[in-house]
Amino acid sequence: MSAQPDGRTHVRRVAASIEEILGPGAHREPFVHGDGKSGVRMERVVVDGQRYVLKHLHVADDWIMRATGDLAGRPITLWRRGLLDRLPDCFDHATVGAAWDDRPEGRGAVVVMRDVGEWLLPEGDVEIPLDAHLAFVDHMARLHTTFWGFRDTVGLLPLSQRYVWFGPHLADVERARGSTAAVPTRLVPQGWDRFAERAPDAAPVVLALLEDASPLVRGLASTPATLLHGDWKAGNLGRDLDGRTILLDWAVTGAGPPCAEIAHYVCLNRARLPQSKDATLRAYREALERHGMDTGPWWDRQCALSLLGTLLMFGWEKAWGEDEGALEDLAWWRARALDGAREL
CATH class of the missing domain: 3.30.200 (Phosphorylase Kinase; domain 1)
Known part of the structure; x- marks a missing residue:
């Protein structure tokens, strides 16, 4: 084939x-x-x-x-x-x-x-070993370069939907169905209320895009695309005896900007990263270059917009953190949201 x-x-x-x-x-x-x-x-x-x-x-x-x-x-x-x-x-x-x-x-x-x-990686907040982390980042780059220019013709998750499924409609729909699942009916809507209070500089940008993500989608669509797994959280990751990356749960796969994947990785694995978020982003860019991609023409814009897009997905979750590390993390994401807004 x-x-x-x-x-x-x-x-x-x-x-x-x-x-x-x-x-x-x-x-x-x-x-x-x-x-x-x-x-x-x-x-x-x-x-x-x-x-x-x-x-x-x-x-x-x-x-x-x-x-x-x-x-x-x-x-x-x-x-x-x-x-x-x-x-x-x-x-x-x-x-x-x-x-x-x-x-x-x-x-x-x-x-x-x-x-x-x-x-698989152990559950909890145990730090990912540095060698495994760098292997994950390198293998992510290999996945993306393999499918560079991917066009979805089979009905995977469209980019226009990737960034809005944690929007205000989620709780309404799930409650109307009689759902009692905590994430969609309670944690997400309450989290967005907390986000508006805790990120007053970033919230107007993020919440407006949750209502209409088309400026973000148009901006990202002008940059390179690949096949995204869509959920590189630690619970889906492992390493086998040959050093291959075990990557499970392909439920939100689709075409999209490669930077969206590494942004998702640093977002959901914040407490487990052996490097800073900025160092991880640099490692991923270096891996793309190592695997033959010239990132110069598009990296800055795509990375900024992808980080902003990730906050559309998980700003509600970032607002729940109370410890010092979580508050520092939220401050970092607030700054990234403003960076991304300048690229719209």
């Missing part, structure tokens, strides 16, 4: 049912991922002595699927279209199969993964 910059090649079959893909005699038991917030159902499975994990994808269960308009399951699309097969060899996505799992309320699916739990 040739390495096309889009996702049109259809190379993988999705099984008709879970039973078809697992076969008889599979032992299944549910579990809760410690880092999970979406409401998605997970199971551990043993088949012929081999351990697997099932991730159930159904819009009725998963508020992130609802918020991002994912009616079919993006991980299934990536599997069907062979995009996971085109990842650089420094990655292990762990996916070995997929199956449809329809229910009366709509289409659903299941992703089958090898159980790689022992190789």
Whole structure:
């Protein structure tokens, strides 16, 4: 299969049912991922002595699927279209199969993964080892250079939607459905109220873009794009014995600016970074250059806009921090929001 910059090649079959893909005699038991917030159902499975994990994808269960308009399951699309097969060899996505799992309320699916739990980063705020951190940053750059110029033709997360799914509509929709999930119904709306109080300089810019992100999207669309995994948080990361990066949970994948990925990484992993955010951004730029990309013509604008965009996604979360490190972090992001506003 040739390495096309889009996702049109259809190379993988999705099984008709879970039973078809697992076969008889599979032992299944549910579990809760410690880092999970979406409401998605997970199971551990043993088949012929081999351990697997099932991730159930159904819009009725998963508020992130609802918020991002994912009616079919993006991980299934990536599997069907062979995009996971085109990842650089420094990655292990762990996916070995997929199956449809329809229910009366709509289409659903299941992703089958090898159980790689022992190789994932530990839960909590344990600092990421420097060698692992630098490997993650380098491998991120390899992912982006591999898919440089990516065009989404298969229905992944559009850039216009990436930055607004934590907006004010989220709580309204989830409450109307009767949801009691803490993140969408309480933490996000209250977090935005706190953000307005704690970031009075940045809040007018961020909250206005949450209502209409088109200036940000237009600015980023004028810079280079690639395939984004979309959620490089520590809970999705690990390293295997060969030094490959284990990268799980491809639920918010889509075309977008490469700097959005490293901005997301420094945002959600703030307490675990062995380097400063600025040093991590420099390391990522150096890795892009090392892998053949000339960043000079576009880096400053894209990086500034991507950091601003990340605050549209997680400004609410930054406003909850109380300790000294969290307050310093919020001050850094406030300054980045103002930098980004000047690039609109």
